[in-house]
Amino acid sequence: MPIEIVGLTGGIGSGKSAAAAHFVTLGVPVVDTDVIAHALTAADGVAMPLLAAEFGRQVVAVNGALDRAAMRALAFADPANRRRLESILHPLIRAESVRQLDAARGPYALLVVPLLFENPDYLALVRRSLLVDCAEEVQLARVQARSGLTAEAVRAIMAAQMPRAQRLARADDVIDNDGSLAALQLQVEAKHQYYLANLAHSQ
Numbered sequence: 001m002p003i004e005i006v007g008l009t010g011g012i013g014s015g016k017s018a019a020a021a022h023f024v025t026l027g028v029p030v031v032d033t034d035v036i037a038h039a040l041t042a043a044d045g046v047a048m049p050l051l052a053a054e055f056g057r058q059v060v061a062v063n064g065a066l067d068r069a070a071m072r073a074l075a076f077a078d079p080a081n082r083r084r085l086e087s088i089l090h091p092l093i094r095a096e097s098v099r100q101l102d103a104a105r106g107p108y109a110l111l112v113v114p115l116l117f118e119n120p121d122y123l124a125l126v127r128r129s130l131l132v133d134c135a136e137e138v139q140l141a142r143v144q145a146r147s148g149l150t151a152e153a154v155r156a157i158m159a160a161q162m163p164r165a166q167r168l169a170r171a172d173d174v175i176d177n178d179g180s181l182a183a184l185q186l187q188v189e190a191k192h193q194y195y196l197a198n199l200a201h202s203q
């Protein structure tokens with residue numbers, strides 16, 4: 001990898017995308033594994049022929065993209081289906097992440113990985129981890145406002161992720177996103193200055 005990589009992570013709705021968007025305005029190259037996953041499963045996505053061969057036309061929507069509801073139902077119904085799905089998608093997502101990081105230019109790049117601490121494959125790529133953290137009630141309210149999911153459904157997703165205390169214990173750096181978007185952006189700018197001063201020259 002040509003440049004240093006900071007891994008940006010956080011629970012669902014913690015503010016990863018909002019933080020990443022501000023790093024972009026500061027000129028930092030951002031590689032987002034969720035964005036890559038979506039592109040791979042779009043109508044012309046590289047993963048689609050593989051997924052259609054594995055699970056049949058039932059997981060392909062009329063427009064040719066992944067039928068996410070159908071795929072989610074299959075993955076929920078049987079853990080073996082989830083593993084088959086992941087064994088197709090994960091190597092493709094990681095390979096595309098590495099390709100984009102190799103092409104990135106600048107003092108450092110940001111790699112957004114929601115489950116960074118659960119994935120040694122991604123941890124191995126990053127020099128430092130940056131956690132976007134907020135109180136669980138704030139997280140719940142933001143996800144509900146964004147998605148319209150019930151509180152129960154959001155809590156189920158949160159319960160399946162690493163507990164907040166464990167994420168905090170593992171992170172090298174933390175951004176506190178309990179406050180306003182302006183407060184989030186100020187912290188992003190402070191971390192950016194820190195990375196410019198300390199990371200880019202640490203090789």
Ligand code: ADP
Nearest residue numbers: 012013014015016017018142146179180181184
């Ligand atoms: P993630 O990418 O971690 O899932 P997002 O960045 O999408 O989280 O944030 C979740 C939702 O909360 C989005 O609708 C976003 O606009 C909003 N949001 C994030 N941070 C703040 C903040 N500090 N104040 C108000 N709304 C916020």
